[in-house]
Amino acid sequence: xxxxxxxxxxxxxxxxxxxxxxxxxxxxxxxxxxxxxxxxxxxxxxxxxxxxxxxxxxxxxxxxxxxxxxxxxxxxxxxxxxxxxxxxxxxxxxxxxxxxxxxxxxxxxxxxxxxxx
Numbered sequence: 001x002x003x004x005x006x007x008x009x010x011x012x013x014x015x016x017x018x019x020x021x022x023x024x025x026x027x028x029x030x031x032x033x034x035x036x037x038x039x040x041x042x043x044x045x046x047x048x049x050x051x052x053x054x055x056x057x058x059x060x061x062x063x064x065x066x067x068x069x070x071x072x073x074x075x076x077x078x079x080x081x082x083x084x085x086x087x088x089x090x091x092x093x094x095x096x097x098x099x100x101x102x103x104x105x106x107x108x109x110x111x112x113x114x115x116x117x
Contacts, residue, residue, distance in 0.1 A: 095104045
């Protein structure tokens with residue numbers, strides 16, 4: 001019972017403790033405000049990110065167009081190279097007589113030597 005009667009006398013001590021605790025909350029509150037500001041992207045940052053996203057999309061579309069053009073060019077070069085190699089192979093076979101017919105070299109030799117084997 002005595003503790004209950006003395007409680008009002010301890011009230012100023014308790015209030016002093018609360019006031020002291022409140023003083024410690026000031027720096028914590030400002031730090032929390034700072035963290036919140038850093039965590040929430042400002043409107044300017046959002047707009048900048050959107051512009052960057054659009055620019056990257058445009059550049060990506062350009063790169064994609066170049067890749068498609070390069071693939072087309074590569075396909076054309078592959079066809080041209082295949083045709084050229086086929087022509088060279090035919091020329092070699094015709095010149096050396098590998099097709100079973102007398103080649104140009106054999107015909108030239110025959111013309112120079114006057115013989116027909």
